[in-house]
Amino acid sequence: MSITTDARELQGEIARFRHELHQEPEIGLNLPRTQEKVLKALDGLPFEITLGKSTTSVTAVLRGSAPHASATKPAVLLRADMDGLPVQERTGARFSSKIDGAMHACGHDLHTAMLAGAATLLAERRDQLAGDVVLMFQPGEEGFDGAGHMIREGVLEAPGAGLMPPMGCTSFPPWSRMAGSAPNQG
Numbered sequence: 636m637s638i639t640t641d642a643r644e645l646q647g648e649i650a651r652f653r654h655e656l657h658q659e660p661e662i663g664l665n666l667p668r669t670q671e672k673v674l675k676a677l678d679g680l681p682f683e684i685t686l687g688k689s690t691t692s693v694t695a696v697l698r699g700s701a702p703h704a705s706a707t708k709p710a711v712l713l714r715a716d717m718d719g720l721p722v723q724e725r726t727g728a729r730f731s732s733k734i735d736g737a738m739h740a741c742g743h744d745l746h747t748a749m750l751a752g753a754a755t756l757l758a759e760r761r762d763q764l765a766g767d768v769v770l771m772f773q774p775g776e777e778g779f780d781g782a783g784h785m786i787r788e789g790v791l792e793a794p795g796a797g798l799m800p801p802m803g804c805t806s807f808p809p810w811s812r813m814a815g816s817a818p819n820q821g
């Protein structure tokens with residue numbers, strides 16, 4: 636089946652996961668319940684998992700098993716931020732935040748759920764991947780230097796050699812950006 640068909644099949648599951656995250660937002664660098672949910676979503680998939688020491692980050696590495704011509708395997712890093720904001724939710728959504736004074740008002744619940752979806756799709760295609768994929772589930776994006784914590788703890792060295800800059804890096808030329816958007820059907 637095509638990756639698009641598989642992605643469509645996952646849509647309901649990804650939306651459910653996003654709602655779960657949305658109902659229980661956590662703020663800052665310490666997101667234990669969010670980390671737990673991410674680990675549950677990755678459970679059973681062939682990722683090498685490393686948990687943050689100074690934060691509740693999750694680094695998950697998928698070793699591609701397709702043969703590659705060069706001696707150095709390429710690696711790609713995909714990142715999702717996981718933290719919410721100190722905002723009171725008044726949207727009336729059926730999956731509204733259950734935490735007083737905290738809300739996923741910046742879409743990090745979407746980012747996290749989408750990256751978990753990508754984890755499933757990539758894991759199913761592991762034998763077609765000539766390099767490694769690093770998933771970076773990052774806490775503390777909203778002004779807490781979460782990325783800095785993860786870099787100092789070695790996220791960029793996680794695959795070994797050959798890591799490309801993280802997606803969304805502003806030094807990328809516009810044609811190489813891979814982020815996308817679509818009407819929210821969650």
Ligand SMILES: [Zn+2]
Pocket residue numbers: 716741742743776777
């Ligand atoms: Zn944000």
